[in-house]
Amino acid sequence: MSKRTRLAKAPFDQWGGLMEYVGYVEPHEWRENKPFAALLAIEGIERGMSAARFIWHADGGRTFPMFMTDMVDLLKNAPNLCKGTVHTWWMVQKRGKNYGVRLARPEELAEAGHTGGNAESCPACKAYGLSKIPYPWLCLGPEADPSI
Known part of the structure; x- marks a missing residue:
């Protein structure tokens, strides 16, 4: 299996959402591409010039x-998909000239200091304030915690 080259930076708009394409509109900022935790809710599907994609939304528009x-x-892999929402760790990736989010891989989470298990004891989850969410026992990993 070949090693993938990780996207170094990703374009975000003025509200903090991921820009799907950079062409006519300049990004508000280019951010380092590293795993981030977020609760996303499915909004729908849209078709662009080159691809169809799902659109997720988060707080703040x-x-x-x-x-x-x-x-x-x-x-296939999200342990906490519930009624169109997913609270997990995400990464940005690029396909052609388009950008999109995907589930963070275990090796990426390990690089971010994610340990799995209880959110109270995971340094990465604590850094994101996930130990203060309504379900602090759920540490957000790509695989289910067998102790739950």
Whole structure:
């Protein structure tokens, strides 16, 4: 299996949402591409010039596009998908000239200091304030915690 080259920076708009394409509109800021935790709710599907994608939204009016291929991976692997929402760790990836979110991989979470298990004891989850969410025992990983 070949090692993938990680996208170094990703374009975000003025509200903090991921821009799906950079062309005519300049990004508000380019951010380092590292795993981030967020509660995203599915908004719908849209078709662009080159691809169809799912659109997720988060608080503050932020939106996050997702490629269809990555949705299949999410549906197969997200332990906490509930009524169109997913609270987990995400990464940005680029396909062609388009950007989208996907489920963060275990090796990426390990680089971010994510340990799994209880959110109270995971340094990465504590840094995101996830130990203060309504379900602090759920540490957000790509795989379910067998102790729950």
